[in-house]
Structure formats: structure tokens, C-alpha cells
Amino acid sequence: MFETFFKNYTFQSPLMNASGVHCMTIEELDEMADSKAGTFVTKSVTRQKRQGNPEPRYYGTPLGSINSMGLPNLGFDYYLDYVSKRQKTVSQPIFFSVASMSMEENIETLKKLEDSDFQGFTELNLSCPNVAGKPQVAYDFDLTENILTEVFSFFTKPLGVKLPPYFDIAHFDQMATILNQFPLAFVNSINSVGNGLIIDPEKEQVVIKPKEGFGGIGGQYIKPVALANVRVFYTRLNPSIQIIGTGGIVSGQDAFEHLLCGASMLQIGTQLYKEGTSVFARILAELEVIMKAKGYTNIEQFRGKLKTIEE
Incomplete structure (x- = not known):
């Protein structure tokens, strides 16, 4: 019922983690592999081990979360x-996330990955909103085009990009025109909504330490924005570029809506952080109820429709 066709592979479920959640250590990655997720993505890597931003850097709320992690990873x-x-030992491909501190470092990392024996999917994060002093690359259209031109001059393995949310139809059109020039395997939309602010009214202060409390907003807050971005890119990108939907997936209903908008795979971040890997089994069970009630026996019967x- 949940078979998902992504490039030349068939996954048993469209669900996976969002990079940054439950993927820091080997132990967490093994737990992802043993869950009901179809596959998983690694922590976004930098060349060397990185501690990230000072604590507290994550704060959960009833409707989602705010974070300013700063790319902590083990290198x-x-x-x-x-x-x-x-x-x-496992035929199912893994996603490898790259989001270094500079584009020069990203290029260097991708060259190492190209020369390695890695056979999975690479996710190039052009949208990290939580590194102090570093702007989001994907809001600079000329820079994005230049980077992808350089990347595809040497990188031959399946590669996709993770994008920030866009809010204007003109920007949707501009970015789609750029992305359609390249042999991308996928687009992951969206990363957290950058530079939100959550306040503790009792303490009369912000809830996270980095960037004076500003951070990426995730969870239910951002689902309408995520759905819009998924739909826009599904309808504007070449059919060969598949969509990973990310943002606000808490229930089977949320997963159904992302798939209806055209997503092929779904990444879960905030709710995975809150609930642990059991979230995948729960969401699939809820999705199954919805699909059966509507008479759907597989995802392709409604995906993108x-x-x-x-009038």
C-alpha cells in the first residue's frame, strides 16, 4: 500500500527523517534503519566535527518548534x-546531507563524495537559516545558479537540493527556471521558516540562546507554507525532478496532503524529535485509514492530483 517509487528504487514507505533530527550518531542512524521509515538521511556534514551553536538551541511548543542548531555534526x-x-549489506539507498560553512567547503565535500564509493542520494542543503552571519544561499538566485553549474561540472551521482520556503509567485517561477536547467534528482521543500521568534512570557525573554533568540520555525506552524512550496515545484519542475515534502507533518492527514500536492517522499523533523522513531508507524497507520476510506490501494492513485x- 505504501510502496514509493523514487528514481530507480522502490521504498516500502515514503517517510524518512529530516536532516538534523535523529541522525547525529551511528546509534540514531541504526534506530532510523530499524524503524518504519522507508529510508533516512544523515546529519548535514561539515568537513570537520562541529559543536554547533550554544545551548539552549532548540525549544518545543504545542504547535511546533524553534531551533538554531548551527550545524552540529561529527564530521x-x-x-x-x-x-x-x-x-x-543493505540495498536500500541512504541520503547523505551536505551543508558546510561555505560554498567552497560544500564543493570540496561533494568532490570527496564523488570520488568515494557512496552509491546513495546526496542532498545539498542550500537553505540552512541558523548559522550566524551566513545568509541562505537559495535566496540569492544568481549564486544558486552558479553553484549548481559548478557542482554539475563534476558531480555525477544522484543529487538534490534542500530549499528554504519561498513566498512570492515570481520567486517560485525564478527558482523553478533555474532548477530546470540541471539534472537534479529531487528538490526537498521546505527547510524551516527562518528567523522566527518565540518568547517565554513568564520570563519575558527569548527561549533559545543563539542569534538573540531568532531561529528556524518548524512543525504545524509551517504546514501551509510547505504545502504551497511542494505544489508549486511539483507543477513547475521537469517531471524527472521528484519532490520531497517537508514541513508540518504530524499526522497521517498531513502526510496525505503532502502526497496530494505531489511529493514522492516525506521528511519528518519536529514531530520525530518530540516522539521518536515510533512516529513513522503511527503516521503510516493513520494514512492507511484515510486511504482505505477513500478507496485508494496505493499512493500513486492520488499523488499530485x-x-x-x-467555476
Whole structure:
């Protein structure tokens, strides 16, 4: 019922983690592998081990979360060693996330990945909103085009990009025009909504320490924005570029809506952080109830078939 076709592979479920959640250590990655997720993505890597921003840097709320993690990770070699060993025994491809501190470092990391034995999917994060002093690359359209031109001059393995949310139709059109120039495997939309602010009214202060309390907003707050971005790129990108939907997936209903908008895979971040890997089994069970009630026996029967209101 949940078989998902992504490029040349069939996954048993469309669900996976969002990079940054439950993927820091080998232990967490193994727990992802043993869950009901179809596959998983590594922590976004930098060249060397990185501590990230000072604590507290994550805060959960009833409707989602705010975070300013600052790319904490155990370094490129740690994750490459893990995925290289795992792919020798498991045929299901893994996603490897790259989001370094500079584009020069990203290029260097991708060249190492190109020369390695890694056979999965690479996710190039162009949208990290939580590194102090670093703007989001994907809001600079010329820079994004230049980076992708350089990347695809040497990178031959399946690669996709993780994008921030866009809010204007003109920007949707501009970015789609740029992305359609390249042999991307996928687009992941969206990353957290950058530079939100959550306040503790009792203490009369912000709830996270980095960036004077500003951070990326995730969870239910951002689902309408995520659905809009998924739908826009599904209808504007070349059919060969598949969509990973991310943002506000808490229930089977949320997953159904992302799929209806055209997503092929779904990443879960905030709710996975709150609930642990059991979230995947629960959401799939809820999705199954919805699909059976509607008479759907597989995802492809409704994926991308969102209706508009006609006259």
C-alpha cells in the first residue's frame, strides 16, 4: 500500500527523517534503519566535527518548534564511513546531507563524495537559516545558479537540493527556471521558516540562546507554507525532478496532503524529535485509514492530483 517509487528504487514507505533530527550518531542512524521509515538521511556534514551553536538551541511548543542548531555534526568522515559500510549489506539507498560553512567547503565535500564509493542520494542543503552571519544561499538566485553549474561540472551521482520556503509567485517561477536547467534528482521543500521568534512570557525573554533568540520555525506552524512550496515545484519542475515534502507533518492527514500536492517522499523533523522513531508507524497507520476510506490501494492513485475549485 505504501510502496514509493523514487528514481530507480522502490521504498516500502515514503517517510524518512529530516536532516538534523535523529541522525547525529551511528546509534540514531541504526534506530532510523530499524524503524518504519522507508529510508533516512544523515546529519548535514561539515568537513570537520562541529559543536554547533550554544545551548539552549532548540525549544518545543504545542504547535511546533524553534531551533538554531548551527550545524552540529561529527564530521564528513564519520558519516561516510557509516554509509559505506551499510550499503554493502543493505540495498536500500541512504541520503547523505551536505551543508558546510561555505560554498567552497560544500564543493570540496561533494568532490570527496564523488570520488568515494557512496552509491546513495546526496542532498545539498542550500537553505540552512541558523548559522550566524551566513545568509541562505537559495535566496540569492544568481549564486544558486552558479553553484549548481559548478557542482554539475563534476558531480555525477544522484543529487538534490534542500530549499528554504519561498513566498512570492515570481520567486517560485525564478527558482523553478533555474532548477530546470540541471539534472537534479529531487528538490526537498521546505527547510524551516527562518528567523522566527518565540518568547517565554513568564520570563519575558527569548527561549533559545543563539542569534538573540531568532531561529528556524518548524512543525504545524509551517504546514501551509510547505504545502504551497511542494505544489508549486511539483507543477513547475521537469517531471524527472521528484519532490520531497517537508514541513508540518504530524499526522497521517498531513502526510496525505503532502502526497496530494505531489511529493514522492516525506521528511519528518519536529514531530520525530518530540516522539521518536515510533512516529513513522503511527503516521503510516493513520494514512492507511484515510486511504482505505477513500478507496485508494496505493499512493500513486492520488499523488499530485490536488483539485482546484472551478467555476
